[in-house]
Amino acid sequence: MTIELHGVAFSYANDATKSLLNIDHWSVARGERVLVHGPSGSGKSTLLNVMGGLLTCNVGEVTLLGERLDTMNARQRDQFRANHVGYVFQRFNLVPYLNAIENIELASTFAAGKQRSSVREEATDLLHSLNVIPSDWSKPTSHLSMGQQQRVAIARALINTPEILIADEPTSSLDAENRDNFLRLLLGLVAEKNTTLVFVSHDLAIAQYFTRVQALSEFNQEHC
Numbered sequence: 001m002t003i004e005l006h007g008v009a010f011s012y013a014n015d016a017t018k019s020l021l022n023i024d025h026w027s028v029a030r031g032e033r034v035l036v037h038g039p040s041g042s043g044k045s046t047l048l049n050v051m052g053g054l055l056t057c058n059v060g061e062v063t064l065l066g067e068r069l070d071t072m073n074a075r076q077r078d079q080f081r082a083n084h085v086g087y088v089f090q091r092f093n094l095v096p097y098l099n100a101i102e103n104i105e106l107a108s109t110f111a112a113g114k115q116r117s118s119v120r121e122e123a124t125d126l127l128h129s130l131n132v133i134p135s136d137w138s139k140p141t142s143h144l145s146m147g148q149q150q151r152v153a154i155a156r157a158l159i160n161t162p163e164i165l166i167a168d169e170p171t172s173s174l175d176a177e178n179r180d181n182f183l184r185l186l187l188g189l190v191a192e193k194n195t196t197l198v199f200v201s202h203d204l205a206i207a208q209y210f211t212r213v214q215a216l217s218e219f220n221q222e223h224c
């Protein structure tokens with residue numbers, strides 16, 4: 001299994017009386033493209049943060065690619081994430097005054113063992129395959145449209161060829177046409193690289209793009 005959660009419980013410190021996450025067992029196999037849906041506030045972002053090692057669970061085991069994230073220290077988790085996990089966020093989180101290439105290169109500086117020249121070549125390959133035209137590569141990303149910014153964000157998330165891609169409602173600020181373009185491009189790249197994808201959204205209209213669709217409430221016993 002690429003992702004395995006066992007006996008995971010998580011609560012925020014200011015609300016420790018109830019566990020927001022209570023997951024007995026949940027796993028994702030290599031190459032699966034999973035959509036986890038649930039209403040706003042149900043814990044989707046929290047799940048992704050626990051899975052990506054940005055938050056640590058109170059109890060339980062989080063295993064990615066056979067490695068226990070929950071027993072790593074913060075530095076080891078950061079390094080593991082830089083090498084193996086890509087993130088796409090709802091609001092892109094691009095550095096607004098840097099251009100597309102600079103944003104992508106920045107992501108690669110945290111990962112191990114890549115030459116700068118090969119990063120630039122891969123960045124331009126990714127931008128080409130995501131239909132971002134070369135004249136837009138050198139503009140500050142704040143000057144690009146939402147749809148373009150979100151495609152740059154995919155390129156940034158994939159530059160280190162992560163085995164796992166995590167996407168937190170990246171389509172919710174896009175209109176239907178941009179949303180469908182984004183999903184076609186993303187799912188195409190993910191399939192080509194056999195990346196394991198966990199995508200969360202409240203929007204079930206996008207279910208057709210995924211190999212597995214699950215409500216968070218199916219495997220999360222809330223408020224235990």
Ligand SMILES: Nc1ncnc2c1ncn2[C@@H]1O[C@H](COP(=O)(O)OP(=O)(O)O)[C@@H](O)[C@H]1O
Nearest residue numbers: 012014020038039040041042043044045046047
């Ligand atoms: N940093 C935080 N500290 C305290 N509570 C939080 C924090 N982040 C989220 N929450 C609460 O946890 C619940 C789940 O949030 P979240 O995981 O963001 O849900 P979703 O992504 O499904 O909208 C919400 O009630 C939210 O208010």
Ligand SMILES: [Mg+2]
Nearest residue numbers: 044045046168
């Ligand atoms: Mg969220």
